[in-house]
Amino acid sequence: MxxxxxxxxxxxxxxxxxxxxxxxxxxxxxxxxxxxxxxxxxxxxxxxxxxxxxxxxxxxxxxxxxxxxxxxxxxxxxxxxxxxxxxxxxxxxxxxxxxxxxxxxxxxxxxxxxxxxxxxxxxxxxxxxxxxxxxxxxxxxxxxxxxxxxxxxxxxxxxxxxxxxxDAVTAVSGSAPAYFFLMFEAMEETGVKLGLPADTARRLAMQTALGAAKMALSSDKLPGELKRNVMSPGGTTERAVEHLEEAGLRRIMAEAMTACADRASEMADELGKR
The missing domain is CATH 3.40.50.720 (NAD(P)-binding Rossmann-like Domain)
Structure with missing residues (x-):
């Protein structure tokens, strides 16, 4: 340049x-x-x-x-x-x-x-x-x-x-770091309840997120396939993922991201009128 x-x-x-x-x-x-x-x-x-x-x-x-x-x-x-x-x-x-x-x-x-x-x-x-x-x-x-x-x-x-x-970009990436920070908070809190020191739970959660993102970015496989590759039948990961699905994680994420995109559109209207 x-x-x-x-x-x-x-x-x-x-x-x-x-x-x-x-x-x-x-x-x-x-x-x-x-x-x-x-x-x-x-x-x-x-x-x-x-x-x-x-x-x-x-x-x-x-x-x-x-x-x-x-x-x-x-x-x-x-x-x-x-x-x-x-x-x-x-x-x-x-x-x-x-x-x-x-x-x-x-x-x-x-x-x-x-x-x-x-x-x-x-x-x-x-x-x-x-x-x-x-x-x-x-x-x-x-x-x-x-x-x-x-x-x-x-x-x-x-x-x-x-x-x-x-507005969709805002929902998918612009505001999204906060979604992951919220997950880190929740994982740390649960790790502590399960007996881990807070700083240990925090570092493990963050490093795992970093590793998962690097794997996904470097792989030609879709996230769904990568997820299935970690899930042994009847194993711990399968149990956790099934619980997340049953609890409505996909619906919650869709509602949150749609609310984010809607607010971005509203802000554009508000700021553009000034």
Missing amino acids: ASKVTFIGAGNMAGAIIGGMIESGVSPDDIMATSPSDDILAPLRERLSIHTATDNAAAVAESDVVVLAVKPQIMREVCEKMRDAVQARRPLIVSVAAGLPAETLEHWLGGDLPLVRCMPNTPALVGAGAAGLYANANVDDAQRRLATELMEAVGLVEWVDDEALL
Whole structure:
């Protein structure tokens, strides 16, 4: 990636992506981050040797890619203040802000811009993220590759052709780390009841989840087959899985994920009207 990239916002997600970019070979000299406060920028500048600025418009004037990484609640004000600079430069816009539709963002920035919406998740902070991306009609193939490289620096990237599917991405990966953290809590609590020390139960549960995910990602077998391979007839795993099925785990997950996707859609409507 030989493009100049500016991050509007210097929070955890921006820092994670910048760190991943540098690890993948992008020169810190090609990266800028902005924030109203130099106190926020200083640690990022010192740790990663990137450029920083407190003036968004000036930073955008030198950029090929602009990553919107501020809170959705202040996004309109931020976009409108740098609208003229964006229209003069016409960079690729990549938004990692949850809930804000591409059309709304493009309107706030003056319209007729190449814009990619990204739904990342928090494991990006440790280089193991999963992100869903959507491009508007103004994004060309080279810009899609740029956006892919940007987010692949911190994990897996999947594109969707319909922006509404980002709500499903939110349910499947964006919010999903919390589902697993809840399972870790439940497994730790039960492990303690069965006699294990809490830290032992916690580490065993987390390592097992990591191992299962690695097996699934590296295998050509579907999860159902991998599950069956662990289940000896009449054995312990079969008993546990049968209990989970009888208790309605599939129904519970479907209801929870549908509620998540519905809320993502509601938030898009709420934020887009501001």
